[in-house]
Amino acid sequence: MLFFSFFKTLVDHEVTIELKNDLSIRGTLKSVDQFLNIKLDDIMVLEEAKYPHLAAVRNVFIRGSVVRYVHLPAGAVDTALLEDATRREASNAAAAKGR
């Protein structure tokens, strides 16, 4: 749930999604779910000339499993908090295992 929790805070920020088919899409993150499916608005394909069929597309829904990378806006990420959240996650997992 850490990544879900994390991506939720990036809603309405601009991100670049790199897909496993080498397509890179930049757009405003509109929503994300626990499968890390992603909805983008006002999208722009980075290599527009290579993918002309996407020139007219304004928003997309991306299945989480086809995402290779998400380029994050550095300003919107609280690294210290992210570290803490990771620690919480780890301790939760440990607690769940012990249960």
Place this chain on the structure above:
Amino acid sequence: MSFFGFDTSLPRDRGHPAMAPGFSQATDHFAGLSNADDDDDDGIDFEDTYDGLGDKLDEKDDAFNDETFGAPEEAIGKDFDFHGATARVADAMEEEHEVFNRSARNQSVARVAAAPTQPARVEPPTHVPVLRPDMSLWGSGPATTPQPEPQPDPTPVVPPVGRKILSLEEVEAQILANNEQKHQSSFQQPPAQAHQLPPQHQHTPPIVTPQLHQYPPPQHDLHQLQSQQFPARIQSMLQRNQTPPQVQHRQIPEQHPGGVPLQQQRMQPVAQPLHPSRNQYGMTNHVPTPQLQKMTEAEKARFLEEESKRLKRNHKIAQLARYNGLMTPADKNFITRIQLQHLVSINNAEDNANEDFYYIVHSAIRARTNPQQPLNQFAQTYLFRQSARGRNRQQDNHLQRMEQQVQRAVAAAKARPKASQLVLEGSLGKISFSNVKTPRPMLNIKKSDTSGGEPIRRTQRSTFSSADRKSLLRAIENVYDALLELEVHERERAKLPILMPDQQPQQAHVEWSTRRDQLVAKLWKETKIMEPIDPMSTATHPFIAILSYSKMKRAVQRIFRHLDPEQRVTVLTMIVVHLDILDVVKHGVYLPDETQLPSAVREEIEMFAASVLPPLLGYVYEAPLSIVIGLLGILLERVDVVAVSKTKIGLAFLTMFSSRAEIVKQAGGAPENELQQWQMMYDRLFDSLQGHWMECFPPGMFVDDVYVWQFLASIAVGANMPQQQALVSAVKDRVMENVRASKTLPPELGAQKSANVNLFMRAIGLDVELLG
């Protein structure tokens, strides 16, 4: 439209097979509407099939008709005049015309004359239909009374034998009587019916009443026949006589099951002449004029408003109806299940803080910095967004009910015991089911708990002196865990009831503070700061060891917040005692041929300056002089001051002490014996550094040496005359060098450099400007 009234629509035109197994029959509420706009599909219209060849004929080129047809113009006979012949032959028809013309007297006289042989089957005069004034005559009439072309009737209607022919007067009297009767009975009719009946054949454009005309199938053939054989007026009369079944069918479209579109498609062309202003959804523009006339102005206004509302609503429904039937019930169930699962996890409050830690804290921080953006839970957004918007009470009701249902469903799902894993016989591991939190099922491989890892680590922890990197990192993690626990607990303070200053703390407050104390104690223990210092041992003290990691450096500031003054001074003392073996000091000394420290060391130094120094400085700048004296005493006693003074962090500590003491001294009020003690300490420090002043400077001319000048300034302020002279003569070259350099450098850098030097110069009562 089919000429003979057969159903010519093809199966593929009949729309979605709503009755077929596997398809929802309840979902097709608006199917009638959705199919209404393609009502041309069901038959063949003249306009659609006519190829337009006739338009291409040149009508002017009749000049050679004689040559072509070989007959003079006068010789044209009358044997093609079928119409005239028919008129002459059918005497009986004359009678029909008479009756017809009278009953339809509000048709224009001209029209009656133009179609003298119009065949018509007329109702027996014994029940002359109710006639109403046609508003179209007074307004925009003609468009709404279509003129059917007279055509020879293939099945001439023979009038009933022995029937009495009524005179005009008789017919009128009958109509009047009928009208009166109708008028009275109309009050007893249910309002809906009274409302919907009149519009049937009254057309005036200004007010629009959407109505859907759907006729029961049995009437179909009759209508087909009528539309071909009778003029509109008669047809409307006939229709009115059939109204009871119609009323039943002209209700809100939702009540029709999926079968409707078929009927409607077929019926559209029939109804066409009656309702020329039909819109694309099969709705007509109607005005229930007589009713309108009876109303007062206020009622009228209200009525019109309602009508327009209804029109809007129907339009909306029609637009939405395009997407009907896209999902099967199974699809919907699937989605509902996912949503419920999601809600269950979201509403699970105690899990929330754990699972959604980043989001919750991040939004809390953002809400603090940006109060305009309220912190909202996803579930609230999900459920309550619409209810905030909807002002309609009925809509609110629905939403409330839905919320309740969701809450019940969530509660039920939570109550159900969850089997999260399945162990198959003979399998190597457990198969865990996917859920919201772990969408991907994973195979849990069984691990034997008796692995040797644990005990070893435990022994390592107990003998911390021989700590390796891994156990140090583990120790830092323990610090963080304790810190996080404490911070979460601190956050819970907000949930406690607010105490008035004179109020006794309640049970909750007492519990909270005991728990807090426990957590602070745990955190204190995890920092390992209380481990005894063994001067003989070669091993680093655990606290200093873990402080060499930047992770721990970052934590110091957060830890400091929870410590009491005594614990703070302990931390400070611990660092001062080990100042020379502190990683940032040990590695912060420039090697002889170095002009720059390795980048890793520089990063560590910066991290230390940014995270560890500020809380320490904050403490020292409020500490009493005795503590400063004590700390400097320890420093001079246990640490190699000359080595420390060669580093940035070491100098920062020395600056910290000397400047604090100077401030206390100048503020006055410090006890005399403490001031004397401080003077002794200062002299000791000065003596030990005497001859090493230039070593404080980092190598190279263009490096950032402001911290050295700061240190020199803090030393110079407290120095006596001989000390100042010694100091000046020691660093004179450096001062001159800097002043020279500041003149050759670009203005900004130069100003910076001379300002740095000036820090020191001012402290001894001079200024760079004086040096020319």
